[in-house]
Amino acid sequence: MSSPRQFIFKRKSLRKLFSGLFLDYHHHRQDKGDEIDDDWELIEVQEEEFPGAGEEDIAVDGQDSDVIDFPDHLPFPSFNFPETIKFKILGKADVRQLLEDKISMLCSIVPLSRAQAIVLLHHFKWDVDRAQDEWLEREKKVRPAVGLFERPVAVTSYASVRPCGICPEKLPGNMSLAVSCGHQFCRPCWTEYISKAIGDGPRCLALRCPSPSCGAAVGPDMVDLLVSEKDKEKFENHLLKSYLISCEEAKWCPAPGCEYALFSFGDGDSSNNVTCRCLYRFCWKCTKEAHSPVDCSTVDKWMSEMSVQSENWMLANTTPCPNCKLPIEAIPGYKHFEQCTSCKYEFCCECGAHPSNHMVTEQYWQYNCRLDNSLRPAGFHIVDGQKRELAKKSLERYNSYYQQWVTTESCRTDALTDLKLFHEVQLPMLREILMIPPKELDFLVEAHLQIAECWQLLKWAYVYVYFLSEEERLKMPLLEFMQGQAEDLVKLLHKHVVELKHSLLQGDVPIKRLKDCRNNLVQLTGVTRTHFDKMAMALNSRLPEVVFIPTPSTRKMSRLKIWQEESSSGDSPSPSPSPMFE
Ligand SMILES: [Zn+2]
Ligand SMILES: [Zn+2]
Ligand SMILES: [Zn+2]
Ligand SMILES: [Zn+2]
Ligand SMILES: [Zn+2]
Ligand SMILES: [Zn+2]
Structure with a gap:
């Protein structure tokens, strides 16, 4: 230091x-x-x-008043997260209700079926006022644009047996179907066509008739009529998501399989993190995993750093074969012979010429490289030693930070796995052992969450340090000290959580002592939170206290x-x- x-x-x-x-x-x-x-x-x-001395720093059993009350089936109670964005979390049913309200609103003004209203609203990005105005003022123009034809364009067949427009089947009239354009297709062809579109993603929301160059919309009524329950659900998810995308203040939780949506109230910095009910914590701005103290563009930079460094690795560790140009793993410029793994050509790593062009003395590896330009194979470039050294140094630096990034990430994942185990297995056991209301043990869930959050900050702090400018690197002693201290604190909290859980599960803690244990852990969780908040604040402001x-x-x-x-x-x-x- x-x-x-x-x-x-x-x-x-x-x-x-x-x-x-x-x-x-x-x-x-x-x-x-x-x-x-x-x-x-x-x-x-x-x-x-x-830090942590003030009682106000310790949030216990906090309820976010903005969060809609959910019934008991929710995975976790809601906790006070240190987010500055005000947001509320909605389940799928709530989003569905918001969507239905929009549909009903439009249907009460414009004489359209529910399915037609959905097609129109999707076209106008769920803006009811605009959809209504456009329809009432320019219905003739809007109809073909959205695909809701006034009358069929196909010649109507009144024959009892009609041909399908896709397959060679000739079907009884009641077995064929058409949308507003009147193009007839058999049920199996329709089902296959719509199911495939649903599988392809959100484009199914703007699906048109399968007849070439026909623009008639295939609405949700056809989906309801023809596809499997699973596909219906997928279609609905696409529909709800399209609605959420249209509202700037709403985001669907990006965690795989999560069905919660988050609505922000707009006040607060849009670069802040939010935590979904499923416990996935993400950046409101880029919806990637929460990444404070680094900003969204630094996350992208870090992700692309891997390819930058793979080029450095090639430069530091390979020599292109003078014959077939395949990169051969060999320290370039270092005087020795290599054989190409592909074309078996033997060459001197220093000059690229064949060993026969060298004066080999005593042993094979002791030779004089003449570096004679006339013998150097065309296209074999001697790697600039200085450039190679720089590449090597940069690679070493990256590797050490990458390792720490990976290690802290695995600590974070472990913390979340611990939490899942605690919530699903240990918590129900403890409730039976201790015979206390479930809320009395929320402090343990909160401690687990705090640990995961700390590792997340530490993980991205490594990226923060990695991208410090040459001059800012002089701040590293203080930064490293802060990181070390923070890591000690989160490890201490983890140790206490593990020990307390163990004692509680063993029945070693009499109910009288539970209150003390609880207070101690709540206090330590609070101290840890305060410490990490301060660290995040210091990093966000780029340590202006240190001046050079x-x-x-x-x-x-x-x-x-x-x-x-x-x-x-x-x-x-x-x-x-x-x-x-x-
Ligand atoms: Zn068919
Ligand atoms: Zn058609
Ligand atoms: Zn979620
Ligand atoms: Zn971001
Ligand atoms: Zn070769
Ligand atoms: Zn040579």
């Missing part, structure tokens, strides 16, 4: 932000026997400033300075902070 002299702390904002953390950092360095410059000023921290002054010669900090708070610098009227020590 670098010397603390590399930092300048602006006391005022630092105290606000870190309170306990900074004090710990100071003590930590003293414990390690590091010499601390006299210029350091120990920032006094009031007891109540220490490059000196002309070294561009590195030479001396620690602690700036006086503007308010306390009595003799300095200047608004710029004046150095306290020189």
